[in-house]
Amino acid sequence: xxxGHTLHRLADQFQRLFIGRSWRVxxxxxxxxxxxAQLSGRAPERAEAWGKQLLVHVGADIWQVHLGxxxxxxxxxxxxxxxxxTLGAPRTAAAQLKPEYADDGWIIPVAAVGAxxxxxxxxxxxxxxxxxxxxxxxxxxxxEALIARxxxxxxxxxxxxxxxxxxxxxxxxxxxRRVSIAAAVMDQAVIAGVGNIYRAESLFVAxxxxxxxxxxxxxxxxxxxxxxxxxxxxxxxxxxxxxTLRENDPYLGLRGADxxxxxxxxxxxxxxAVRRHWVYQHQGTPxxxxxxxxxxxxxxxxxxxxxxxCQVR
DNA sequence: CATCGATGTTTAA
DNA sequence: TAAACCTCGATGC
Numbered sequence: 533x534x535x536g537h538t539l540h541r542l543a544d545q546f547q548r549l550f551i552g553r554s555w556r557v558x559x560x561x562x563x564x565x566x567x568x569a570q571l572s573g574r575a576p577e578r579a580e581a582w583g584k585q586l587l588v589h590v591g592a593d594i595w596q597v598h599l600g601x602x603x604x605x606x607x608x609x610x611x612x613x614x615x616x617x618t619l620g621a622p623r624t625a626a627a628q629l630k631p632e633y634a635d636d637g638w639i640i641p642v643a644a645v646g647a648x649x650x651x652x653x654x655x656x657x658x659x660x661x662x663x664x665x666x667x668x669x670x671x672x673x674x675x676e677a678l679i680a681r682x683x684x685x686x687x688x689x690x691x692x693x694x695x696x697x698x699x700x701x702x703x704x705x706x707x708x709r710r711v712s713i714a715a716a717v718m719d720q721a722v723i724a725g726v727g728n729i730y731r732a733e734s735l736f737v738a739x740x741x742x743x744x745x746x747x748x749x750x751x752x753x754x755x756x757x758x759x760x761x762x763x764x765x766x767x768x769x770x771x772x773x774x775x776t777l778r779e780n781d782p783y784l785g786l787r788g789a790d791x792x793x794x795x796x797x798x799x800x801x802x803x804x805a806v807r808r809h810w811v812y813q814h815q816g817t818p819x820x821x822x823x824x825x826x827x828x829x830x831x832x833x834x835x836x837x838x839x840x841x842c843q844v845r
Numbered sequence: 846c847a848t849c850g851a852t853g854t855t856t857a858a
Numbered sequence: 859t860a861a862a863c864c865t866c867g868a869t870g871c
Contacts, residue, residue, distance in 0.1 A: 535852050563864095584853075601853045602865050621851070621865075647865065663865040665854060720854085727852045774852070812852090833859080834853085 534599040534620050536725020537768030539581035540687045542605060542619045546579035546588060549607070549616060549657065556653040560644035567669045568650060571595055583685045583724025585678065587670075594675045600665025609639055609657015617772065621663065631656075685724040686762040687769060699758050706746045706754055713749055714742035714836050717757075722746075725765060732812040732837040733776040734761045741843045742836055748845075775808045783821045791820070811837040 557572040559565045571590055578589040588595040597603075604620025607613050610631045618625065632640045638655045650661040661667065670678065683705055684698035705722040706713070716722050717731050726734070735742050738760045740753060749757075768774045777784075779791055791807045810820060815828030815837055824841030 538852080598854080599852095600864060601851055603853090604865085621867095649864085665864060667864095718853095729852050 534584060534601070534603065535727035535730055535765075535768070535774065536581070536583050536685060536687055537765050537772075537774070538599070538619055539584050539586050539725070540769045541617075541772055542586055543579045543581040545605075545607070545616055545619065546576070546586070549613065549659075550588075550652065550654060551576050551579060553654050558651050558653070560648040560651055564650050564667055567595070567667070570669050581685075582679065582688065583682050583720055584727070585682070585724075587675070592672055594670040594672070596666055596668055596670050596675075596678065597661065597664050598666035600663070603662065603664035605659050605661050607657065607659045608641070609654075613657035616657075616659075681721055683719070683721050683723045686758065686765050687725060689762065691766060694759065694762065699755065702758050703751065703754050706749060709746040711746055712742060712831075713740060713744045713746045713757075714831055714838075716746035717761075718832075718834070723758075723761070726761060728834050729774050729776075729809065729812050730761060730764055730768075733774070733809055734764055736810045736837075736839060736843060737764070737776065739842055739844065741840075741845045742831075742838050744845050773808070777808055777810050777820070779806060811839055813837065 552575055554573060554575045555571075557568040559568040570593065574590050576588050576590045576595075580587050580589075584598060586597040586599075588597075599620045602621035604618055606618040606626065607616035608626055608629050609616075629642070634640050638653070639657060641651070641653060641658045644651060644660060647662055648660045649664055649667050652659050684701045686698070689695040689698060702723055706716055709716045709719070709722065714731060714735065717726050717734070718728070734757060738753065738757045740749065740757060764774075764776055777791065784791060807814075811826050814826045817826055818824070819826055819839040819841055822839065822841035824839055826837060826839050828835055828837050830836070
């Protein structure tokens with residue numbers, strides 16, 4: 533789950549549940565004890581996402597959380613917490629809670645299970661953070677330094693709009709790289725929020741050969757890629773899931789392609805057997821658009837997927 | 846019960 | 859390029 537869309541959902545959820553309310557912060561696992569003490573008893577003013585970073589402003593301090601590959605936040609509490617979803621790596625959903633309250637009116641949380649790095653608690657609910665790659669409190673200087681090395685985030689544009697300065701930054705960043713566009717688009721200094729699934733799916737939809745050098749990608753294709761990523765990330769943030777392939781996609785209609793997902797366990801995990809991606813994890817099967825065999829190879833330690841028929845220089 | 850893998854990033858070699 | 863790190867569910871023996 534944790535590509536940029538997840539972090540924006542997370543920031544929204546923080547905004548709704550915690551912002552402006554005095555919270556208690558602990559570290560049941562014991563690995564965030566000092567930071568928790570620093571944040572506890574105060575009221576966060578703002579939660580924002582920038583790419584894959586969650587940044588929660590508490591006075592001049594900023595709580596930085598990066599979920600990495602398998603970090604996750606889970607939420608429990610009264611009915612206002614019911615709609616709060618677990619965000620991050622897949623976790624089994626907790627059973628329905630029967631809220632009980634202490635004398636001070638605060639809900640009594642269940643005992644922390646497993647390695648809970650941070651628990652944040654407000655009167656009507658709490659959230660547990662497990663497995664983050666980063667969890668620390670930044671001062672304003674450290675915050676500025678972090679922001680300075682992040683590229684533009686397509687989700688930091690108003691919905692339905694392309695912000696020229698962000699797109700221009702993307703163009704400039706690509707023009708400065710000689711690595712492949714596949715490597716560049718995963719570089720958080722070039723564009724923030726894109727992970728392995730959006731890389732594969734955006735380059736497929738934009739019809740770009742992932743091996744094209746970033747600085748050789750024609751301007752029109754750079755702009756089209758930004759537009760594609762903006763649309764895909766926006767949809768992912770709205771739906772809470774990465775679904776780049778839709779059953780009514782006209783390309784599917786043309787070929788009468790079968791969109792059922794036969795990967796082992798996929799149907800069980802997703803609750804539906806309908807395939808969600810064009811090329812991601814579909815190596816060795818016919819492309820649903822052109823029929824060529826979808827390719828996969830290791831690139832800088834990550835798996836790259838593409839269709840050699842649809843994606844050209 | 847051991848091993849593997851995952852939508853990620855940093856550090857060492 | 860490889861290993862380390864953060865966690866836990868799935869898979870295999």
